[in-house]
Amino acid sequence: MLAKLTRSAALRARRQYVRTMFRFMGHALEAISRSDQKVIDDARPLPEGFVFQMMVLPSGPSLVLEHTGQGELRYLGDDYDGKVDLSIRFKHMAHAFLVLSFQEKTTEAFANDRMVVDGDIGYGVRMTRILNRLESIILPRLIASRAVKEYPADLGLLEKVPGAIGIYRRVLTGLIRDLRKEALPI
Template sequence: MLENLTRSAAVRARRHYVQAMFRFMGHGLEAISQADRKVIEDVRVLPKGFIFQMMVLPSGPSLVLEHTGEGKLRYLGPDYDGKVDLSIRFKHMAHAFLVLSFQEKTTEAFANDRMVVDGDISLGVRMTRVLNRMEAIILPRLVASRAVKEYPDDLGLLEKLPGAIGVYRRVAFSMIRDLRKEALPI
């Protein structure tokens, strides 16, 4: 009985962790697309109105972003139910947890058949590059090296620190804005 309760608590904790990370990543990707020139260049190539989703199958947590033009992304939240142009889907919550807790790189998870890409693979590679850039900027180098395939050589402390501070500041303000919206009675 205790073993079942412990297992159940661990499953719920993973789910909450993945939900929180998706929310943070959504706000983080929106923030970095307003500040980092390399991310803006990568996103600018996407068609305006392009919708990107990352989720856990079958109906787990998700994040959805829209390219609003000029290389800017807008976080649409976890509950978007419209048409999606590109979706990266983890096959199981445990797989998402491995990647989002930096135990496994995204490229390794894909190679280990832990995720499915639905849409244009070249756009999937581009979005993975954007995710990797964000992780390299906002995470300490030791953690980021575990998360991304290759840590950028050109990302020194003088570029990383202001970039990370800017992203964390924008994320904090946008998450507070979202919490205020959720708290307002309808």
């Protein structure tokens, strides 16, 4: 009985962690697309109105972003139900947890058949590069090296620290805005 309760609590904690990380990543991707030239350049070729989703199957937490043009991404939240152009779906909550807790690189998860990409694979590679750039900037190098395939050799401390501070500031602003929306009566 105790083991079953412990396992159930662990599953709920993983689900909440993944949901929180997706929300954080959504705001962080929106923020970095407004400040980092490499991300802007990577996102610019995406079609305007392009919608990217990352989620856990079958109906787990998700994050949805839209390319609004000129390399800028907008976080649409987790309850978007419109057309999606590119979806990266984790096959199980445990797989998403491994990647989002930096125990496994995204490329390793894909190689280990833990996720499915639905859409143009070229756009999938582009979005993975954007995610890797984000992780490289906002995470300490030791952790980022575990999260990305290759840590950028040209990312110095003088670029990383101000970039991370700006992203964290924008993420905090976005999270506060979300909490205010959730607190408003419907």
